[in-house]
Amino acid sequence: MLEHEYTLLGGVSRLKIGRYLALISAAVSGFIVFLLLSSVDLAQRLGIAASIPPSVLSFVGAGTVFTALSWILNRYAWRWKFINSLLQIPDLAGSWSCTGTTMATSSNQSFDWSGEIVIIQTWDKIRVRLKTATSASNSRSAALIKDEADGWRLFYNYRNEPNIDQSDLSAHRGFSEILFDPDLRGGSGEYFNGHGRYTFGKMSLERR
Template sequence: MLEHEYTVLGGVNRARIGHYLGVISSIVSAGVVFVFLWAVDLAKTFGIFPNVPPSVLSLLGAGTVFVVLYWILDRFAWRWSLLSKVLKVPNLCGEWDCDGQTLNPDGTPGFQWKAKITIVQSWDRIRVRLKTAQSGSNSTSAALICDPADGYRLFYGYKNDPNIGETELKSHRGSAEITFAKDLRSGKGEYFNGYGRYTFGQMNLTRL
């Protein structure tokens, strides 16, 4: 798995979310156990004596409920529109068309390039994959910032590796900053390369 953890700045503290899930898990677990035991007692009134091993009750404990609720949050619930606004975590999943432009040291336009960016994201992990005709890169670290004025901003560091046969290109590391429109349909960004390729430039993203 190439997805990695990412930081959310300006959103709801994740430790607090864990606390809330713990409280909800305890309440849900108590309710499920109560209903389960009530069903057992009801069965006994009809002359049915179910054999319930103690392990069944342990599976209904708060720990199990917490794991289930966290899995639902991590995979699905964080994407729901209302909850996403409360958590202040944007859903950036999917593919993006990228038009790039390198800039010369004096600020004049340089080489133009195109790429496809694929973002894989869950509640606590993310991966930004950029692929051009000559090379590909994967994010190694990331942070999301909730900016009420401009929209969401994504900062990430990446490692780029050229395709076999691209002798003029070298593996390198870099960083990028992308500001997404409030409707999450487009974005504008800047990138800076080093450790093998000392270039920088701009990116324009459009959601596919």
């Protein structure tokens, strides 16, 4: 699993969300326990022998409910329109068509390239994978920053591995910054390579 945590600046603090989840979990757990005990009490009044093993009550405890709610939020609920508007996290997951231009330097010629960016994202983890005809890269760390003037910016560093038949290319590390359009249908950015390939350029994205 190559997904990694990412920093969120400008959205709602994950620590604050954790506190809210804890309060909600305690309330939900208490309500479930109340319903169970009320059901047993009603059954006994009707002359039905009923009881609840302690293990059942522990199973619906606040800790279990918190774990379940956290998993649902992390995998699914953060994308739901109402919750997403509260969390203020852009949903970038999916496939993006990418075109780029590597700028000319004293040691490199300018050239155009194209590829596909796949972003895998949950509430607390992300992975940015770029695949071109000659190489592939995966993000190692990332940050999302809400720009009140322009939209969401994604910063990430990556490691690039050339295809086995590209003997003239070297593995390298780099850094990229992408500014996404407000509707999250496209974006533009820049990249800077080092530690093996000293190039830089610009790129544009369009959601597929």
